[in-house]
Amino acid sequence: MTPRMPGRLRPPAGALRPPEFTGRLHDARTATAVGRWLGAAFAVCFLTGLVSHYLQHPPDWLADRLPARPVWGYRLTQGLHVSAGLVAIVLLLVKLWTVYPRLFAWPPVRSVRHALERLSVAVLVSGALFEVLTGLLNIVQWYPWPFSFVPVHFAVAWVVAGSILLHLAVKAPEIRAHWRRLSPGTLALPAEDVRDRRSLLLGTVAAAGVVTVTTVGQSLTPLKSLDLLAPRHPDHGPQGLPVNRTAAAAGVSAGALGGWRLEVVGPRPYDLSLDGLSALPQTRVRLPIACVEGWSVEAEWTGVRVRELIERAGGRPGVDGLRVTSLEVAGSYRVMEMGTEYAEDPLTLLALGLNGRRLSLDHGFPARIIAPNRPGVLQTKWVHRLEVR
Ligand SMILES: Nc1nc2c(c(=O)[nH]1)N[C@H]1C(S)=C(S)[C@@H](COP(=O)(O)O)O[C@H]1N2
Numbered sequence: 044m045t046p047r048m049p050g051r052l053r054p055p056a057g058a059l060r061p062p063e064f065t066g067r068l069h070d071a072r073t074a075t076a077v078g079r080w081l082g083a084a085f086a087v088c089f090l091t092g093l094v095s096h097y098l099q100h101p102p103d104w105l106a107d108r109l110p111a112r113p114v115w116g117y118r119l120t121q122g123l124h125v126s127a128g129l130v131a132i133v134l135l136l137v138k139l140w141t142v143y144p145r146l147f148a149w150p151p152v153r154s155v156r157h158a159l160e161r162l163s164v165a166v167l168v169s170g171a172l173f174e175v176l177t178g179l180l181n182i183v184q185w186y187p188w189p190f191s192f193v194p195v196h197f198a199v200a201w202v203v204a205g206s207i208l209l210h211l212a213v214k215a216p217e218i219r220a221h222w223r224r225l226s227p228g229t230l231a232l233p234a235e236d237v238r239d240r241r242s243l244l245l246g247t248v249a250a251a252g253v254v255t256v257t258t259v260g261q262s263l264t265p266l267k268s269l270d271l272l273a274p275r276h277p278d279h280g281p282q283g284l285p286v287n288r289t290a291a292a293a294g295v296s297a298g299a300l301g302g303w304r305l306e307v308v309g310p311r312p313y314d315l316s317l318d319g320l321s322a323l324p325q326t327r328v329r330l331p332i333a334c335v336e337g338w339s340v341e342a343e344w345t346g347v348r349v350r351e352l353i354e355r356a357g358g359r360p361g362v363d364g365l366r367v368t369s370l371e372v373a374g375s376y377r378v379m380e381m382g383t384e385y386a387e388d389p390l391t392l393l394a395l396g397l398n399g400r401r402l403s404l405d406h407g408f409p410a411r412i413i414a415p416n417r418p419g420v421l422q423t424k425w426v427h428r429l430e431v432r
């Protein structure tokens with residue numbers, strides 16, 4: 044068995060000697076095999092992350108074109124985002140284990156090209172670790188950093204995407220050699236290498252599978268009973284639905300709701316008490332709440348169609364958008380903009396009821412927004428004003 048020493052040269056005698064690695068799987072072949080899965084997981088994260096970003100922060104030209112169908116669209120893309128991110132943690136660890144002997148390459152820098160290559164790998168590795176770590180801590184709602192998660196996670200995603208493309212370009216010759224050796228009749232690998240690699244890859248698949256099966260139930264509700272490691276369980280919460288931010292956390296108290304009236308601003312402004320709202324035609328819809336943190340669950344909502352409230356104020360559904368303001372005093376989700384596709388959709392409600400009962404305070408009493416194919420953060424609770432734009 045030949046020790047694999049990545050550098051070509053030995054250090055001078057007497058110098059600090061880099062460690063020797065005798066494992067047979069620290070080679071380009073294993074790195075390529077794991078790397079393509081990792082690349083696929085990151086691609087899913089990147090694309091679904093883009094979807095989530097543009098649904099939450101659309102440029103002006105896109106805001107009124109965002110589609111309200113399929114109703115489960117955001118549920119699917121965000122579930123995939125978090126599941127692929129969790130699998131990426133397993134794959135990233137295996138990949139780093141495969142290639143870490145290269146950290147000790149001797150000499151550390153052979154040429155300008157080599158220095159640049161090592162620098163680009165350093166950016167890639169730190170960016171990738173940053174993304175999976177911040178994503179993981181975000182889904183357990185722990186924010187031990189001074190910056191705000193969303194913009195930084197989004198910005199670093201571009202850095203990682205760029206460094207992956209660069210990495211693929213730099214490694215293209217090795218990747219190509221790997222695939223060529225797979226063709227029959229060329230260089231055969233020692234049987235024990237093949238066996239070990241197969242074990243490693245099977246172990247990796249098994250670990251990724253366990254992570255997925257024990258977490259995906261937070262969104263894929265048929266598997267909810269296996270949801271052992273996920274931060275949320277779809278059934279745990281008042282009225283059979285998790286709560287992301289409680290009324291207490293948002294500074295909304297039952298007392299402050301005393302004289303609550305819904306204020307609707309538009310060409311013909313009006314306001315309504317809760318009794319007045321309840322007296323309007325009520326619609327019942329089944330729609331999911333899909334949180335950006337990866338849990339989602341479908342529920343039955345009753346309330347007044349937002350398009351009817353817009354029409355009553357003299358607005359034109361399909362032409363006018365809506366600004367929704369919550370009673371919440373501070374917080375990033377106090378004011379929400381709704382594009383025309385959602386505002387005119389017959390499934391978009393100002394909901395008063397959830398799963399057959401009046402909304403509980405934590406779910407947004409007296410009234411909240413529920414709309415199809417939108418991130419949970421935009422399903423505004425404790426609504427108090429609608430402005431027709
Ligand atoms: N006003 C207000 N509405 C809000 C929030 C908030 O912090 N403030 N959180 C949002 C988030 S992140 C989610 S996932 C959904 C969750 O709704 P639920 O608590 O009824 O399940 O509410 C949304 N509505």
Ligand SMILES: [Mo]
Binds near residue numbers: 333334420
């Ligand atoms: Mo959320």
